Amino acid sequence: MSSTVGPLEGLERATIIDPAAIRHNVRTIAVAVSPAKVMVAVKADGYGHGALTAAQAALDGGADWLGVAHVTEAIELRDSGIETPILAWLHTRDTDFIAAVERHIALGISGWEIEAVAEAAAALQTPAHVHLKIDTGLGRNGCPTEKWPELLRAAADHQERGLISVEGIFTHLAVADEPDRRETDEQLALFREAVATAEDAGITPDLRHAANTPAAMSRPDAHFDMVRVGVGVYGQSPFADRTGEDLGLKPTMELRTTVSNVKRVPAGQGISYGLTHRVDRPTSLGLIPLGYGDGVPRIAVDAPVRIGDRVYRSVGRVAMDQFVVDLEDPETEVQVGDDAVLFGGDSGLSAADWGAAAQTINYEIITRIGARVPRIVRDSGLDQIEADQEAEGVQQSTAQGVR
Numbered sequence: 321m322s323s324t325v326g327p328l329e330g331l332e333r334a335t336i337i338d339p340a341a342i343r344h345n346v347r348t349i350a351v352a353v354s355p356a357k358v359m360v361a362v363k364a365d366g367y368g369h370g371a372l373t374a375a376q377a378a379l380d381g382g383a384d385w386l387g388v389a390h391v392t393e394a395i396e397l398r399d400s401g402i403e404t405p406i407l408a409w410l411h412t413r414d415t416d417f418i419a420a421v422e423r424h425i426a427l428g429i430s431g432w433e434i435e436a437v438a439e440a441a442a443a444l445q446t447p448a449h450v451h452l453k454i455d456t457g458l459g460r461n462g463c464p465t466e467k468w469p470e471l472l473r474a475a476a477d478h479q480e481r482g483l484i485s486v487e488g489i490f491t492h493l494a495v496a497d498e499p500d501r502r503e504t505d506e507q508l509a510l511f512r513e514a515v516a517t518a519e520d521a522g523i524t525p526d527l528r529h530a531a532n533t534p535a536a537m538s539r540p541d542a543h544f545d546m547v548r549v550g551v552g553v554y555g556q557s558p559f560a561d562r563t564g565e566d567l568g569l570k571p572t573m574e575l576r577t578t579v580s581n582v583k584r585v586p587a588g589q590g591i592s593y594g595l596t597h598r599v600d601r602p603t604s605l606g607l608i609p610l611g612y613g614d615g616v617p618r619i620a621v622d623a624p625v626r627i628g629d630r631v632y633r634s635v636g637r638v639a640m641d642q643f644v645v646d647l648e649d650p651e652t653e654v655q656v657g658d659d660a661v662l663f664g665g666d667s668g669l670s671a672a673d674w675g676a677a678a679q680t681i682n683y684e685i686i687t688r689i690g691a692r693v694p695r696i697v698r699d700s701g702l703d704q705i706e707a708d709q710e711a712e713g714v715q716q717s718t719a720q721g722v723r
């Protein structure tokens with residue numbers, strides 16, 4: 321294919337985002353956790369997919385809530401026209417709570433924020449919607465259990481005065497990606513206790529939530545009223561021993577470019593900075609125009625790239641703009657301009673494969689793709705195709721059933 325409008329639409333490199341896959345994944349999770357509601361995490365620019373693209377697809381797929389870390393992220397969504405409930409849970413003294421309350425952005429409260437939020441509500445004469453967060457063992461954000469009664473008293477007090485409305489209580493799990501670890505049981509027990517203490521203090525919100533993707537998919541006892549899912553929505557498995565496909569999820573992001581150079585080299589040729597790798601036989605090298613300036617981890621070694629119907633491996637150090645794959649044949653048929661896919665699409669390669677090559681996890685790989693890589697949103701319609709097939713299947717089975 322010599323047309324410039326190939327899969328990359330004339331771009332040199334791109335991530336291709338599929339909203340249909342996001343919709344499919346949200347539906348798959350929603351069915352699995354029903355009747356619990358689904359909050360989709362769209363923080364960090366929608367895990368690298370584009371916050372608005374991810375948010376819109378998530379809502380189209382049936383998400384009830386959106387979740388972000390920062391109020392600034394929530395404001396961006398609101399100001400782009402998203403009217404769904406949004407929760408933001410990570411704040412600093414500089415967080416603009418006034419802007420948040422004005423825009424009806426719900427706020428996660430771990431402690432000190434309650435006074436700042438009540439102040440903003442008082443200034444606006446509008447109650448702030450809050451979700452109280454208890455630290456049940458993660459040791460990051462969240463109210464320590466010994467301070468929980470104090471936070472509940474403050475919350476009840478502000479609620480009575482009409483400054484806040486507590487609509488949720490939540491916690492975050494530390495090891496749900498390892499379903500056999502008992503710490504999750506301990507966290508859930510503490511969470512149930514915290515909810516009971518809140519009830520005794522007259523705080524009885526409708527939304528108790530604890531589960532991230534791994535807990536949503538492995539611990540029904542963690543579903544409560546709502547789950548907060550991120551990585552699964554983006555087609556990724558949070559488990560070391562299961563792929564996204566194993567979980568019925570579809571890849572939502574493809575990272576691709578084309579081979580920018582091919583050359584034959586003799587045995588002994590060194591590759592890239594530091595000459596950390598030398599080929600031990602005559603071969604050909606393919607140059608891939610993506611580097612750590614694009615979010616490809618410099619630490620990655622032996623990382624996969626699909627070119628045509630084969631997967632090749634990276635050799636030598638990843639540089640700022642480029643890295644090299646060994647084409648394993650001095651007479652290679654790979655040519656300049658051939659499509660090169662790092663992960664996603666129908667490459668059979670996943671962000672988890674790149675995570676394994678770079679001592680990290682799929683979460684980091686998809687989230688860190690740099691601003692220099694353009695994003696293309698291309699709806700595959702795969703969820704519609706599924707729906708049609710299902711409808712056809714139903715018709716056929718009804719037809720058979722009639723006899």
Ligand SMILES: *Cc1c(COP(=O)(O)O)cnc(C)c1O
Nearest residue numbers: 361492532533548549550551552
């Ligand atoms: C990011 C985040 C989630 C989503 O986690 P996944 O593992 O991606 O599903 C849920 N809750 C909180 C508090 C988070 O920060």
